[in-house]
Amino acid sequence: xxxxxxxxxxxxxxxxxxxxxxxxxxxxxxxxxxxxxxxxxxxxxxxxxxxxxxxxxxxxxxxxxx
Numbered sequence: 001x002x003x004x005x006x007x008x009x010x011x012x013x014x015x016x017x018x019x020x021x022x023x024x025x026x027x028x029x030x031x032x033x034x035x036x037x038x039x040x041x042x043x044x045x046x047x048x049x050x051x052x053x054x055x056x057x058x059x060x061x062x063x064x065x066x
Contacts, residue, residue: 006034008041025049 014021014037025032030051038044 006036006043008036008038008043010041011037011039011044021047025052030055 014035021035024035025048029049032049032052034046034048034052036043036046
């Protein structure tokens with residue numbers, strides 16, 4: 001069985017706390033722990049800082065569509 005690196009926050013539990021979840025990565029920057037969210041505690045999405053995202057993406061940014 002594969003080991004899950006993070007606890008998964010249930011979507012239902014995370015929904016009312018979404019504003020706070022989005023502020024946390026911005027305050028800690030690239031060092032902020034990712035928050036894994038999913039229905040029935042199955043990993044479906046990750047909230048992480050934009051700085052950490054850029055590191056994972058190799059520093060590449062996508063251009064916004066006009």
